[in-house]
Amino acid sequence: MDLTPKVLPETKPFWDAAAEERLMIQRCKPCARHYFPPGPICPHCSQTDADWVQVSGRAKLFSFVLTPSPWPQWKREGLVSVVSVTLEEGPRLLSTVVDCEQTAGALKLDMELTATWRPFGDGPKLLCFRPQTKGAQG
Numbered sequence: 428m429d430l431t432p433k434v435l436p437e438t439k440p441f442w443d444a445a446a447e448e449r450l451m452i453q454r455c456k457p458c459a460r461h462y463f464p465p466g467p468i469c470p471h472c473s474q475t476d477a478d479w480v481q482v483s484g485r486a487k488l489f490s491f492v493l494t495p496s497p498w499p500q501w502k503r504e505g506l507v508s509v510v511s512v513t514l515e516e517g518p519r520l521l522s523t524v525v526d527c528e529q530t531a532g533a534l535k536l537d538m539e540l541t542a543t544w545r546p547f548g549d550g551p552k553l554l555c556f557r558p559q560t561k562g563a564q565g
């Protein structure tokens with residue numbers, strides 16, 4: 428089974444930005460709210476006039492499960508997190524947390540995350556999240 432993400436015309440700006448390790452999502456012009464996944468219709472107000480905008484990549488962990496690595500492209504051993512994160516701009520999306528122990532003790536709800544990208548076989552880079560590193564004040 429081919430599990431490589433498919434780049435569709437309506438998602439191409441997302442994948443083009445991912446190749447440059449930037450997170451682009453859509454923002455509705457009439458209601459000014461961000462939304463994801465990409466689509467022609469705003470889920471908030473049903474209008475069809477949206478821009479692609481770059482967002483911060485900052486997010487908080489909303490929920491997670493740990494599962495045996497489902498895709499060989501990850502080249503990861505043992506349990507892998509499948510997470511729901513809430514972007515600073517509002518949308519919630521599914522991803523995984525990397526650079527973090529894959530245990531229920533290390534993954535904490537509401538932990539601060541930042542976007543990062545990882546190779547995924549021969550396909551496009553995948554959006555992942557890693558724990559946000561603290562500033563100088565610790």
Ligand SMILES: [Zn+2]
Pocket residue numbers: 455456457458459460469470471472473474
């Ligand atoms: Zn809208």
